[in-house]
């Protein structure tokens with residue numbers, strides 16, 4: 116059972132003490148005397164009672180700490196706050212200062228631990244996503260899937276990787292009409308294949324379309340390589356022999372793709388040899 120205690124000021128008279136005690140008298144979860152009853156009983160006006168209570172007393176609700184069982188005081192100055200503190204309290208108000216500190220510390224520790232676990236989980240998920248993405252990208256590079264695209268899709272891909280900014284993509288590929296489905300459909304296919312990434316802002320508006328950096332490097336390192344061979348004169352007049360010939364070993368694979376327009380050129384050099392070049396017309 117909860118208790119309360121009245122604290123009187125030193126200058127209080129015996130009559131005043133009696134009035135104050137009657138004012139704070141609390142039984143069965145209710146104040147015994149209403150202010151009206153006190154006014155009548157002691158022949159006092161409401162202002163005087165209020166002043167007397169305020170100047171010469173306050174009340175203390177005595178709580179027993181739910182944790183350590185020690186008693187502690189909770190000061191109240193009005194009947195309203197008395198009711199709140201005496202009858203309705205949340206857990207942190209039912210425990211002493213010392214236990215409250217401990218309680219808060221524990222709660223903080225719990226929150227920190229929860230946040231720490233959440234951060235670990237997020238990091239694990241991020242690393243897994245990165246690993247998956249890296250694995251997918253490595254497979255794309257290994258399979259050279261951009262060389263196996265349908266021609267229309269390849270063309271869009273080719274044009275996009277040659278654009279340096281999104282406004283260039285909007286201008287050169289979409290011709291400033293960003294809603295063109297005939298452009299978007301190949302882009303969505305390319306995104307599904309992992310060849311392009313569509314970057315969006317918080318309102319889901321497309322802000323860029325990019326090729327993953329690692330993939331782009333591989334494509335650029337193999338893409339526009341000019342294929343060139345030098346041919347020297349055989350100096351023979353024999354019709355069974357070619358006029359110019361050469362033997363060579365390729366340092367890297369040369370892929371000539373169907374559907375791409377190539378230019379072939381033969382240049383005559385000052386030493387009389389010929390240089391044969393083959394390169395994509397649109398780079």
Ligand SMILES: [Zn+2]
Nearest residue numbers: 180183211214
């Ligand atoms: Zn305690």
